[in-house]
Every structure is written in C-alpha cells, then in structure tokens.
Amino acid sequence: MTTSLADHLRSLPDEALAALLQLRPDLVLPVPADLSALAARAQARVSVARALDGLDQFTLQILDGARLTRDPSDGTTSVDAILAVAAVPAQGADPAAVRGALNRLRALFLLYGPEHALQVVAGVDEVSSPYPAGLGRPALDLDPSAAALCADPARLRRTVLAAPPAARAILDRLAAGPPVGTLPPRALETPTEEATGPDAAGSGAGSPVRWLVENALLVPISDTDAGTGGTAVELPREIGLLLRRDSGPLGPMQPLPPALGTAALREPKAVDSAGAGQAMELVRQTESVLEAVAADPPPVLRSGGVGVRDLRRIARIVGLDESTTALLLEVAYAAGLVGEVDLTGATTTRAGADQQVLPTASYEAWRAGSLARRWEQLATAWLAMTRQPGLVGQRDDRDRLITALSPEVERAGTPTARRALLGVLAGLDPGTAPGVDEVLALLAWRSPRRSRGREVAQREVLTEAARLGLTGLGAITSYGRLLLTDSATAESRVAAGTDDPLGVRLGADESTGEASVAVRALDELLPAPVDHFLLQADLSIVVPGPPEPTLAAELEVLADPESAGGASVHRVTATSLRRALDAGYAADDLHALFQRRSRTPVPQGLTYLVDDMARKHGGLRVGSAGAYVRSDDEALLTEVVADRRLSTMSLRRLAPTVLATPFQVGRLLTMLREAGYAPVPEDASGAVVLTRTKVRRAPARVAVTNRAADPLAAPRLTTPRVLGIVEQMRRGDAAARAARRAPDPVRGGAGRTGGAATTAHAHTQALATLQQAIRDKVLVWVGYVDAHGATTSRLVRPVSIGAGYLRAEDERTEMLHTFALHRITAAVLDE
Incomplete structure (x- = not known):
C-alpha cells in the first residue's frame, strides 16, 4: 500500500520539514495553510520544475532511472532496482555516487518513501520528457507484434543482427534518444516514396524504415506531425535496452563534471592586473558615453529605446563599436546613471514620445567617487539587471530591430545565467582559464535544463564579463570572486528582509560609507589617483595616473583631451584657455593653477599664451x-x-x-x-556673463542593485523563520483535522438550507449557546460563512459578545479572533 506525500510529510520531524523548506523556499510563497497544502504545492509543475532546474546531469539520470524502474502496478521503485540500472559493470556509476544522487532527490522530495518503496512525485512526469532516459514505451503498450518479438529474446537478437546497415544506423540513433522519428505522409503505404527527416531515412520499396516496421522493430504510432501530416514511429523500450547493452540502460553515465583538459594556468597577479586595467577602461568608456549623451541627448523612440542612428553616432564619438556602446548604455541605465526626461512643452502623453535620454542626478555623485567604487556600481548593476544587451541589433519575433534601452531587451532569467557562469569560473583554482567551450560544457553538466538552447547567450555573458573587468586573461579575478560573494550576501539580506525590509539600499557599506571587500581589493590593484600633472614644452599635459575628481574637473575646462588610459594626455590651446576664462578664471588664477598642479616647470610659452588670451579676453x-x-x-x-x-x-x-x-x-x-x-x-548692467556650460540631468532613478538580483529567486529563509513556518503548518493541519471532527450541525451550517423562520431560529439558538459558553468559560464549535461565501468551522473559547461581534480565543493558535454575528450559522458546545 503506497503512502501519500501528505501523510509522509506528517510523519517527519520538524527538522526534516525545515530542511525541505530551506532547499525549496518557493514552497512557502505564500505559507501553506497545512501540510496537505504543502504536499500539493511540492508536487505542482512550477515548483517541481524549479527543483529540477538546479540538478546536475548525473542526478537527473538517476531520477530517470527511478522513473524507468517503477512497478506498473503501484508506481513504486526501490534503491536496489535503481542501482541495477545505474551501477552496471560496463559503463555504470559507482554505487556510492548513485546513493548520493538518490539522497539529493529524497532531500528535495522528488523521491519519497522507504528505500524498498520509493515513489516519484507526480509533477516530475509532467515537466520531464515522456521518454525516461530516452527510451520508448514498453512494446506491450505499443503493438502486439512488437510485444511478441520482444518476448522472445533470442528471436529479437537475431532480428536486430539481420537488420541492413542503413536500418541498423536508424536503430542506433533512436536508441540514443529520443526514441521517436517522423515519416512523410503515406510513406508506409506507398513503396515508391522515400521517407525524409532526421530520424527516418527513406520509406520506399526496400527502404530501411519500411524494413524496420515490417519486422516489428519500429512501431507506427497514432501521433502525427501537425505541420506535415507525417506518421510517427517509436522504438520499443526492450529494443532500446538491447541496443544499449554496452553503455547501460541509462546511457553513458557521467557522475563527475567534465575535466578541463585544455585549461590554461595563468599567474593570479597577471589575471588581476589585466582585469584591473579593463576595469579602469570600463569606467572611462562609460563616462565618455554618458558625456556624449549629455552633449547631444538622443530622443526616445515611441516604441521605447534609443534609435540605431543615435547609437551609431554615440559609438562613433567615443570610438567604440556599437555592441560595446549598447552594453555600456544598458549597464549605466541599470545603475541609475541614465534615464528618460520629458521635453519642456511636450503636448502628447503617449509613451516614448517627447522624451530624451540624459544622465541622471546620480551621475555627478558617481563621477566624484573613486575608480573602484565606480566600477563596483557598474559591475553590480550588470550582475543584477534583467536585461540582455547582446540582443541589441537583432530582430524580434515580428522582424523588428531590437534597440538599446527598449523593453524587448528584458530577459528575466539573465541574472541567474550570469551568476551560474561566473560561479563556474569561481569554483576553479585561482588563475585557471578554461576555454569557452569547456565552461559551457561544465555548466551544461551542472544545470542541463537551464543551459539547453542558451549557448549563444552564455557566450555573450563571458564576453561582457571580460569587458567589465570581472575576468582577465580568461580567468576570474580575485576582486571578481569577492564581488560575487558581496552581492550574494546583500541579495540574501534583501530577500530575507532582515537587513533591508524595503530593499532601498545595498547593504551596510553604503549606509556607513565603508568600502566593500571587492572595492578594497580593486583599490590595491589600481594606481593611486594623482593630484598633479606634467607640463611639456609643447603645451601638452601628461597626467601620470587616474586624476582626482577635482583635477579632472579642472582639466575638463582648461585643456582638450588627446589620449586616455593609465596616463592620459591633454593639450592647452587658445580655445581651451578662452573656455577657462569664459568659465570665470582670471589670468592669475590660471598661473597659480599651473604652478600648483605641475611637477615640471611651467613653459614660458604657456605663460605668454595665458597672458595674451587674458589681455584679449573681454x-x-x-x-x-x-x-x-x-x-x-x-x-x-x-x-x-x-x-x-x-x-x-x-x-x-x-x-x-x-x-x-x-x-x-x-x-x-x-x-x-x-x-x-x-x-x-555682458548683461544689461554691463556685468560679464560667465558661460560655463549648463548640464541637464534626468530625474534620479533607483539602481537595480538595490533589489534582489534574480526576480524569480525565492527568499532565503533563516532557521528560526523556517521552524516558525513549520509550527504554523502543524497547527493548521491540526485545525483541519479538528474541523473534520466538528459536529454535523456546524459543518453543514444548520438552518442555512431551510426557510427564513428556520434560519432565524438556528441563529437565535446559536447566540444562546455562545452566551452560555461565555458564562461557563467552555469551548464551543462555531460554524460561520467567510468572506468568500464558504462555510467553515472552528473550535474556540468565547470571550465576549457585543457591537455585533463575537470575540473568541483559538487555543491551538493562541490568537484572538473576531466573528461577525450575522455570519455565524451554528454553535454547538464541545463535548
């Protein structure tokens, strides 16, 4: 006799239930009313699919082994039966590895029950392939001729050995899975036609598929291809098992992740240096892109996003390709550094009309921060944003071009994919630089359900990580590892609501001003900001390092940039000096600035040029x-x-x-x-008007880093909270069982099905019973109609009646409840 999942959960101790909720926290959104509701939710399609998505390839193969070995009579299997198909001597896995996978499945309650009667939860079959381990259905379920053939093992082997080479190739393909193929219309009825399709090679006279069907090795099934009307054929399970005699019933087993055979070993210091240089370049390029946006704000398209021409123009100004420019725009948008602003005097309210893209007010604060802090804000936003910049420039389902900052770039699962890929690199030894194909193969083994069909997007993630400086020379940097840990910790605090219930800040380091561990690690790798420069005789200025914010602001006014990098070069010209004089500098101010900032003597030509421009100016x-x-x-x-x-x-x-x-x-x-x-x-009074450029900014936006990175992720639950949820479900389960023991008049809502006189009499009698229970201080069963019109019952101890309400205490939950008197249908003293 099989045991239901609800009964199995009731038999478990609180610690086991708490472990289940911590492994599958989506089960408590919202908190189930009782253990029956928990069991139903644990078998639901969405929850089971989420649990399966986190399993590796080997564990999924063991789950297929459990599905494959179920007894048709009661649907149970056993550990011994699974070991028999998984731990075969030829290609099977070690029994200890199989038992470890089974323990993971049982901990997730995808399998439950004793070892001799394991059961697979119902939702697994709904979200998994209908063909466990790539094997077809038993021959008895398909065709009597095939069943008779499979019932005679010797005849079956002779028939398989007699198959022509082309037919045997089709059998081997179908045996590897999936076990179905498609034939063109009337392929089996017309010998002159030839079958087509990847799984069926020809169907005319003497064709291999026709030979297989005539010899009952393939069975035509009723399912047909809706698009072509072709007939589908299926390979019976027994034949597939025979063809897999060398690899085992479950196919080739891989208990361990694939080895990194061609992974290069880099010096960790070289990896960090390369990544730090790219991090500096990322900050510089982002600032250049946002300055180009501020100088000539691109309009927002009516469909949303920035047009292709504007993106191309910005890319040409900053000297980057369009894909990199789109990535920087998307990251800056996610970090809250750029946003939309309505144009003054807009006459329409349609979405996307009369708007421009501009840097926000947060951009100025970002520019004033250190290089490491600025990089951290961009990298954390990239990790958390639900946008896929690689889609920019491609076409959607309606053959429309996808533009930067448009809604079509949204992809909810992108944060999880980024963390999974970087998690693969972070799990390797420092300095290990595997190839892209090796990383994708390792990720496909760790989470095959999530990785299937997403190879292009995963390659884009690795490319973007290199552009952001999270990786260097193909390996993850030390500060990149720390950033993953910091952001995961901040996300867990936001998700659990323990540190930031409203989700409006990243963590303690923002509120206290203390730099995070990743910022401190990157600061040690980056050159220290400089507050000086080197003046050359040709009026060029060499800044030997990243300039401090104050120096950068001064250089922006009095010199024109010529080259950027670790040591940037600027040049003083008559135009730049006139710009400085227009901004309010006097000749003495410029002489003092050059003397204070320059570590080399000020060239005489520059002094003359300043004096000459000051004399002419005004x-x-x-x-x-x-x-x-x-x-x-x-x-x-x-x-x-x-x-x-x-x-x-x-x-x-x-x-x-x-x-x-x-x-x-x-x-x-x-x-x-x-x-x-x-x-x-000058103005009307004759006073000089200073002409420092006015900077327009978009309204401030909240960065995505202030929210949980993965919007689909369930909250992380602390042990006390989980135990409290378990206790609440236990109480709900007890209340449900008690409600089933309620007296018939209370469960049936006495008086509700009779006439008006009967209903009034029952209600009056219920009030009298409640008043007596208040006087005697005894328990009473109360039946009432809830807000949804359903009749429920509860065992309570009445406290008072007044103002049209009954106040009563539920002894199981130790809570005081209030019932509207007009909703009470019956009341019976507890015996």
Missing part, C-alpha cells in the same frame, strides 16, 4: 540690440568693422566705442570667435 563686449559690440579700444572696433569675415553680420558703428548688428547675441559671439577675436557677453 576686449569686446557683446549685448543685445539685436546685439551690440562695445569696446574702449576704438582701433579694435575699426578692425572689426573692416573685417570681411564679419561682413554678413551687418555691423554698424553707433558710437566710437559701440557697434550694433540686427542678429542675435549667440550668432554674433560665434562669428567673432571664429574670426579669431575673444569677445565676452
């Missing part, structure tokens, strides 16, 4: 007339009027020191500067 004043030009130097104004390059401005002298033009101030300033002059604008 010699002309531009206002609105259209616009006007004024200067105390009458000869300079005469030169401007006579300058042919300014003839289109229609300048005319209003006074010896004033010129006017019908054009606006902006155009006049541009034309004068292009002609080599150095004008400055």
